[in-house]
Each structure stands twice: as structure tokens, then as C-alpha cells.
Amino acid sequence: MAANPIEQFEIKNLIPLGNIGGQEIAFTNSALFMVGAVALITLGFTAATAGRSLVPGRAQAAAEVLYEFVAGTLRQSAGEKGMKFFPFVFSLFMFVLTCNLLGMIPGFFTVTSHVIVTFSLAILVIGTVIVYGFVKHGAHFLRLFVPSGVPGWLLPFMVVIELISFLSRPISLSLRLFANMLAGHVALKVFAGFIVGLGGLAASGGMTGVFGVAGAALPLAMAVALTAFEFLVAFLQAYVFTILTCIYLHDALHPGH
Amino acid sequence: MAQPITAHAEVPGIEGEGANFPPFDVNTFGSQLLWLAITFAVLYLLMSRVIVPRLSGILEDRRSRIAGDLRIAAESKARAEEAGEAYEKALAEARGRAQALAQETRDKLAAETAEKRAALEAELARNLADAEARITAGKDKAMGNVEAIASDAATAIVERLTGQAPAGDAVSTAVGKAMAQ
Numbered sequence: 001m002a003a004n005p006i007e008q009f010e011i012k013n014l015i016p017l018g019n020i021g022g023q024e025i026a027f028t029n030s031a032l033f034m035v036g037a038v039a040l041i042t043l044g045f046t047a048a049t050a051g052r053s054l055v056p057g058r059a060q061a062a063a064e065v066l067y068e069f070v071a072g073t074l075r076q077s078a079g080e081k082g083m084k085f086f087p088f089v090f091s092l093f094m095f096v097l098t099c100n101l102l103g104m105i106p107g108f109f110t111v112t113s114h115v116i117v118t119f120s121l122a123i124l125v126i127g128t129v130i131v132y133g134f135v136k137h138g139a140h141f142l143r144l145f146v147p148s149g150v151p152g153w154l155l156p157f158m159v160v161i162e163l164i165s166f167l168s169r170p171i172s173l174s175l176r177l178f179a180n181m182l183a184g185h186v187a188l189k190v191f192a193g194f195i196v197g198l199g200g201l202a203a204s205g206g207m208t209g210v211f212g213v214a215g216a217a218l219p220l221a222m223a224v225a226l227t228a229f230e231f232l233v234a235f236l237q238a239y240v241f242t243i244l245t246c247i248y249l250h251d252a253l254h255p256g257h
Numbered sequence: 258m259a260q261p262i263t264a265h266a267e268v269p270g271i272e273g274e275g276a277n278f279p280p281f282d283v284n285t286f287g288s289q290l291l292w293l294a295i296t297f298a299v300l301y302l303l304m305s306r307v308i309v310p311r312l313s314g315i316l317e318d319r320r321s322r323i324a325g326d327l328r329i330a331a332e333s334k335a336r337a338e339e340a341g342e343a344y345e346k347a348l349a350e351a352r353g354r355a356q357a358l359a360q361e362t363r364d365k366l367a368a369e370t371a372e373k374r375a376a377l378e379a380e381l382a383r384n385l386a387d388a389e390a391r392i393t394a395g396k397d398k399a400m401g402n403v404e405a406i407a408s409d410a411a412t413a414i415v416e417r418l419t420g421q422a423p424a425g426d427a428v429s430t431a432v433g434k435a436m437a438q
Contacts, residue, residue, distance in 0.1 A: 006278060011285040029291035030285075038300045045308040052315050054322060060315070067312045087305035094302055102278030114279075116286045120293055182280065 005189035009113055009182070018181055030117075033109045037098040056093060066094070070242060075248035081253050088128065089249070092121065093242040100181060100234035111239075113181040115174060122174035125245045133252040144255040180237045184230045195221035210243070407432045 013026035048059035058065055062066055070090050074082050096112060103110025133141035145162040146155070195216050202212030279285070408429050414421045 009279040011279055011282070011289070013288075020287065024284055026288050027289050028285065028292070029295075030289055034292050034296040038296045038303075041300060042308065045312070048309045049308070049315060052311070052318075054319055056315075063312060064277045064316065067309075067316070088301060091297065091304045092303045092308060094304075095297060114289060115281070116289050117293055121297075122288060124297075125259060154418045178280070192400075 004184045005193065008185060008189060009110070011114075029109045030111055030114065033099065033102055033111050037095060037102055037111065038100075041094045041098055073239075073243055074246045074249075078250040078253055082246065085128070085249050088157060088248050089242060089245055092125070092245060093238055096121070096177065096241050097235065100229070100238055103181065103185065104234055109117035110181055110185055112177055113185055115178040117169065118178040119174035121177075121241075122170040125173065125248060126170045129248045129252040132249075133255060135256050136252070141252075141255045144251055169244075169248060173241065177241050180233055181228050184226070184233050186224060188223060188226050188230060191219045191223040195223060404429075404432055404436060407436070 012029045014029060014032060016025040017025045017027060019025055040134050044059075045063055048063040051057065051060060053060060057171050061112070067090070070093050071086060074086055078085070081112055087187070099111040099117075102108050103113065130141075133144070137143075145159050145166065147162065150158050198212050198216035198219065200212070202209050223238065408425075411428050411432055412423060412425070415428070
């Protein structure tokens with residue numbers, strides 16, 4: 001095997017900044033790509049919308065498509081009231097999408113392949129739901145865990161189930177994104193490793209060389225197909241993260257079932 | 258877990274330690290959380306302050322512009338329809354007036370013609386009457402002359418037959434008697 005498929009997820013300290021409470025704090029490669037993603041998003045949108053033209057150019061049309069796409073998703077899932085969360089949801093979507101897509105460039109670090117990042121984002125979403133739910137509805141927000149139209153003897157079980165399902169949301173939300181990005185990149189790296197390994201065999205010539213060429217072509221085709229698939233996954237997971245956020249926000253807005 | 262304590266020693270060692278799975282390496286969580294918080298906060302601020310208001314402004318401008326244009330178009334159409342109706346009405350009125358005028362003219366001309374004809378007929382009748390009167394007068398005059406001629410002729414005949422001239426009165430009386438029969 002040419003390279004360890006896990007190596008790409010390694011956090012490297014670029015600029016050490018000291019440590020707080022025993023935790024090493026540094027400007028890492030992960031931080032570099034977070035900053036890069038934010039810079040890319042903000043500069044991209046600012047440049048695309050600088051013209052504020054009535055008839056949009058290519059860049060502005062793309063920015064508008066992204067805006068309308070997320071706005072439509074939010075409006076559909078959380079209703080017109082949910083639009084107050086639009087900047088938050090749009091930031092989430094653009095951040096996750098950009099980090100996912102940046103990770104697709106060979107040699108680039110994938111921020112969203114670290115569970116702490118996706119879990120933090122998920123906690124941010126659930127925290128927003130809980131805080132907004134209690135601020136807006138007070139104790140009425142707890143109605144979220146009491147489904148209506150359930151016979152009395154079944155209610156305690158239902159409340160427990162609802163509570164568990166609510167608490168598992170940040171976990172499923174973060175693990176889905178993290179696992180997809182991690183697994184995709186590992187699979188790509190493994191197949192790429194096969195190409196190199198079997199390609200080396202091809203260079204040795206003779207019968208083994210013929211076998212090596214055929215053997216290297218197969219994982220190459222696989223890697224090409226996987227790359228296309230990973231682009232789809234990168235977009236799809238950003239979308240899934242966003243739409244689930246919208247659905248959870250709907251609960252914060254309308255806690256009654 | 259003694260990992261947090263050995264954090265400093267671990268960091269350079271991670272590269273060599275292949276078994277350590279980077280996403281679960283607690284030592285890196287601090288930096289990642291810090292930078293995620295900073296970058297996402299900056300992104301959220303820029304999104305909510307600059308990018309989203311600008312984008313929604315652009316879309317709102319376009320929506321209101323299109324709605325305004327559609328409204329103006331509808332107004333123009335209504336105005337055009339109104340003008341068309343007014344034109345039709347004016348046309349119908351003009352046609353009615355023209356017909357009335359033609360009828361009036363026709364009536365007037367007919368009346369004038371009738372009047373002229375009546376006048377002409379009256380004149381002709383008068384001329385006819387005059388002529389008849391003249392003829393009657395002529396006839397009467399001629400008849401008066403006939404009496405005198407008859408008297409003369411009767412006197413001449415009587416004179417030739419009897420050789421003596423009768424009395425003028427007797428002759429004219431006799432002629433008058435004969436003519437009255």
C-alpha cells in the first residue's frame with residue numbers, strides 16, 4: 001500500500017498558539033481550510049452580487065439560485081416564520097457545502113471529515129432549536145415531547161421515545177455528515193492506492209506486467225466513478241444537513257404536533 | 258484516559274503513530290472548536306449583515322419591478338380598451354348624426370320642391386283663367402258685332418225686298434228676339 005488512507009485526516013499544527021487548560025491550541029490545516037471556506041463564500045457572494053443588476057450575470061445568477069434553493073427549502077419545511085433563521089441556515093449550508101467540495105480537491109483537507117466539527121454544528125442547530133423554543137413558547141415547548149391523540153397509558157412510553165429521538169438528533173445529524181465524508185475519502189484513497197500498487201507491478205514487465213496493467217485499470221475506473229459519486233455526496237450531505245436543520249427549526253416554531 | 262496530560266508530547270508523535278485515528282484524537286478538538294467558532298461566527302455575521310440583505314434586496318427589487326411593469330401594462334391595456342370604446346361610441350354618434358342630417362336635408366328639399374310646384378301650378382292656373390277670361394271677352398265682343406252685322410244684313414234684305422228701309426229699332430228688336438231663341 002502506497003499511503004495510509006487515514007493520513008489525509010491528520011490535523012497538522014501550522015502555527016502553534018500555546019495551550020489553554022492542557023489543550024494544545026494552534027492554527028491548524030483544518031483551521032486554514034475553515035478560513036479558506038469562509039473567505040471563498042463571503043468573497044464569492046460579495047463579488048457575485050456587487051453589480052446588483054436587475055438582469056443577473058452568470059455569477060449573480062448562481063448566487064441567486066443558491067439563495068432561492070435554501071430559501072425554498074426553509075420556507076417549505078419551517079414555513080414563512082422560519083425565514084428569520086435564513087442567515088443561519090444559509091451559512092450552515094454554504095459552510096458545509098464549501099468544506100465538502102474543497103475536500104474533493106486532491107491534497108486538500110476536508111474539514112467536515114472530523115466528527116468534532118460536524119458535532120459542533122449539530123449542537124449549534126439543536127441548541128438554537130432549544131433556546132428559541134423555550135424563549136418563544138416557554139414551558140409550552142415541552143409539548144414537543146407529548147404527541148397528541150395518544151391513549152393515556154401509552155403516553156409515558158411515547159414521551160420517553162420522543163425524548164430519545166430528540167436527543168439522538170444531534171448525534172445522527174453529525175455522524176451522518178462525518179461518516180459520509182470520512183468513508184468517501186477513505187474509499188477514494190484506498191482505490192487510488194490500488195492503482196499505484198498495481199501500476200508498480202505493471203512497470204515490472206512480463207506476464208505480471210500485463211496483469212498489473214489490467215489490475216490497475218480497474219481501480220482507476222472505480223476511482224473515477226467514486227470521484228463523481230463523492231461530488232454528489234458532498235452536495236447531498238450539505239443538503240441533508242440543511243433540510244434536517246429546517247425540520248428541527250420547524251419544531252422550535254411550532255412545538256405542538 | 259491520560260491523553261490530555263500528555264498532549265504536548267503527543268502532538269509530534271501523532272504522525273508516527275499510525276494507529277491513532279485523527280478524527281477521534283481529542284488533542285485536536287480544542288483548536289478545531291476554536292477555529293470553527295471563529296470562522297462560523299464571521300461567516301454568520303457577514304451573511305446576516307451583508308450577503309443575505311443584498312441578495313434579498315436584489316430579488317425583491319426584481320419582484321417589485323416586474324409587478325410594477327405588469328401593473329403598468331394592465332393599466333395601459335385598460336386605457337386602450339377605454340379609448341377603443343370611446344372611439345366606437347363617437348363613431349356610432351357621428352353615423353347617427355349623419356343619418357339625421359341626410360334625412361333632414363331630404364325632407365327640406367322635398368318640401369321646397371313641393372312648394373315650388375304648388376306655386377308653379379297656381380301661376381299656371383291663373384294664366385289659364387286669364388286666358389279663358391280673355392277668350393270669353395273676345396267671344397262676347399264678337400257676338401256683339403254679330404248682332405250689329407245681322408241688323409245691317411236684315412235692314413239691307415228688307416230694303417231690297419220691300420224697297421223701303423225699315424225702322425232701326427224694329428230691326429234690332431227682331432234680331433235680338435231671334436238671337437235669344
